[in-house]
Amino acid sequence: MLAGSTLIVIIVAALIWRSFSSTPPTDKPLGRNIRIWIYGLGLVFPMSVLAALLIYALVVGERLLPHLDDEVVRVNAIAEQWRWQFTYTDRPEYVSEGVLHIPAGRPVDVAITTRDVIHSFWVPRLAGKLDAIPGHVNVLRIEASAPGLYHGQSAEFSGKGYTGHTFIVQAHSAADWARFLAGEPM
């Protein structure tokens, strides 16, 4: 996408550059000019680029969405000024604060909501962001390919403590995840 953008910028720059050095083209018929500039470059060119981009986006976007899957682990993320709490469907009585535990290599659905103002759940290396909105629950599908720690943060301005409104996602191996669910200390 970056390459394409750069290419377009270069083409436009070249056109402008040329317009300063071209011979006074009063002899060129205006009708031909309109065909080239308006129909060709103004209409056909952007439409074809956009169509291509859009198809690409829809295909990729589809893949990012949560789909029904038996293997999916469900967790809940509850935001608040300025902390994150996480609860787990498979371990109902447990609440963790500031750290979200997930199994690695398995899809996880995070149900996101908030107790006060709007926040946004964002773990850059795992998925795009999704807002936590009062009265609504939004579900985000994430998947960590390997065990480890991933930094997460709120990405919606929430007042004074916004800068430090972060959390950590800890992805466990299958064995560790089983121990976590069993309630053993980690």
Add this chain to the structure above:
Amino acid sequence: MNALKRHRLLTRIWASDSGWKRCFTTVSHTDLGRMFLGMAFFYFAVGGVLAMLIRAQLASPDAAFMGPDIYNQVFTMHGTMMMFLFAIPAFEGLAVYLLPKMLGARDLAFPRLTAYGFWCYTFGGFMMLTSMLVGLAPDGGWFMYPPLTGPAASPGVNTDVWLLGVTFVEISAICAAVELCVSILKFRAPGMSLDKMPIFVWYALVTALMILTAFPPLILGSILLELERAIGLPFFDAALGGDSLLWQHLFWLFGHPEVYIIFLPAAGLISTIIPVMSRTSLLGHGWVVASVVALAFLSFGLWVHHMFATGIPHMGVAFFSAASTLVAVPTAVQVFAWIGTMWHGRPQLQMPMLYILGFFATFVIGGLTGVMLAIVPFDWQAHDTAFVTAHLHYVLFGGFVFPVLAGLYYYAPLVTGRRRFFRIGEYAFGLVFIGFHGTFFAMHWVGLLGQRRRIYTYDADTGWELINLISSIGGFVLAIGLAMVLLDLALNAIVAIRGKRNPWRSGTLEWSMMLPPSAYNFASLPRVTSREPLADIPDLPTRLARGEGYLAVPRDGRREMLTVSTTHAHPESLVVYPGNTALPILMAAVTGSFFLSLLFKIYWFTPFAVLAVAALAWRWVWGLGSQTDEEDQEIGFGETVPHAMQTDRSQGWWGSVFLMVADATLFGSLIFGYAFLWTIAPNWPPPQWLAFSVWEPLIGVAGAAVAIIAARQTPRPMQRRSGTTTGMPHLLPTWQSLLGLSALAAAFIGLLLRTPLPTEHAYGAVLCVISAFGLFHALLAILMLVFLVFRIRRGFISSRRRSEVEIVKLWINYAALIGVVCLVLILSPVLFT
């Protein structure tokens, strides 16, 4: 009468007051346009200083320069000032100054309204500036999402400053938009049919229409949020059936078109300047106009793309994603029309052209990053990072500031009548260009590395330090460059030598007048026969000064202007403008007292402020008109036209229509909000529905019907067939209308009193607002009817002087219609629950 004598006479008639009074009583568009621009650039400077504070804070990690309290105020005020106190007023200033000159007119349609708008802007801006100086500025980000800005999370006065201040300032935008629409459609030089209007006028017309349809959702949102904060009506509180997403919809229904409202006038300047600088005419004029209109329509379908991360359904995302990228098409048409024009002609690298090249470089990049943002998967990653901030500045700075600077250099000779002498401008441009790209290219980059926007500091181990430092240095280079631009413009305006008329050899009317422009613009109004009158008739200025146009004879010390038919611009009527007056500033001050009473929660004073506004409005219109019929008037070229007050469709009627467009949009947004809460918000249904009763709909609808039917009879004069036409109209239908509207108002009062639990559920809260909306319109129409009764009694209305009757009728019909729709909205759902 020779040219000099005509000049003296006209100057005496049109001149603003002299001395210190001038600034307070002027209603001249030339004065007010300059005042608007001056004030807008003052706020640009203030916003720029705030930007420097931001960049100073972010220059190094863990900076201790500002804490989050202050930082939040600083970036909120930076965004708010740049959008509301700089960009929009700068457009208003440009349009107010230029349009009559481009249209071959002597002033805008409602000179006093121009002044009122300016003073509302000034006072509202001052209110916000003061709040910043005392450390109580808004701090919720420029889009002020509740519940962060709601009563629980932000109890302080900061948020109220934003809601009330911005609404106050927006009055000026609405005034200007109404005025520009009427001026463009009716106040043109005879012969300037729509297809002969200069291209900038088209852009201004579309922009004005967009203001009328984009600002009302925000005004509504501000009213609702202020109601929630002041008296606890829970529109945005999810626990009580409200929804914070409603604010986001209302805000972006405004906010997205806002970007185009800012961009289009700038594009209009480019479309004006490029052909002149290239010694040719605009390639594909019709296509450019069509693409501007298309852009306006599309921009209203796009607001949701600011809400992709809020979890709206996938199909919705796909639709808006597609629509968002679609705006690239009309934009591309314009960009390639500009480049094509340059190919076709012979571009010259003068100062204005330099800034246009700067625009191209910046805007094309900004547009491309915009397309990237519109692609959903990408937006999920980049949303709310510095990448978005950078994109936004590429579009706003590239798409607005660069073209406006081009415009300033282009029009400076017109405003000052002087020739550029000092050559600081070229160096300043270099600094601005390098500084800008240094600042914001770096911000794209650091955004992709994950730096969020609106954070007040960051850690030293993030790897962002160097990039932020580069960005900050760029920011300061940019600031120095901008300061040099101002210095350059000021120096050249004050000390440079007189220049010749039409230095760029343009073909449009604004260059066919004396430089600097006289108080009356045109000694006589041109008869236009082509899109570039000045190119066809190079000695047009002298001819107009000699009186070879319309309205060449100054009469009775009156400020005269013509209105024309909308499409073909045949002369239609003669307008006599009001003279210099302090009424606008007084009215703005009283309006300000209304907002201040809300801000300081002195609610007992609010009704008095409203009464004072009504009283001044009464005086405002009372001063117009005449107690005797006037004969049709000679206007030159052997044509005669009636006086505007003796027509059905006076400028006041047109102004009312455009005001209604804005009002109806506000009403539409309210209906949208009602439906949205009902269907989407959590915690519905409400604990208690409104009980149905037949009385209110019966009384209300009957009242509305009586009002409308009686109003149709209102203009009938007493038939005195004996000869003279000076019959006073019957008062009976007026009383009947009044009775009908009173019944309608009573129905709403009844509903307001019966509404269940307005502070305990959004349902009741919305019903209250709808009833109040209907009541307000009924009362407004009642006030107008009472006014009409007095006017008839005092002999201001006759069978010929009927324009006021037509205006009041229009408002009666509108209020009755709104009232009936309100009743249906409130009562029909109750039947099904």
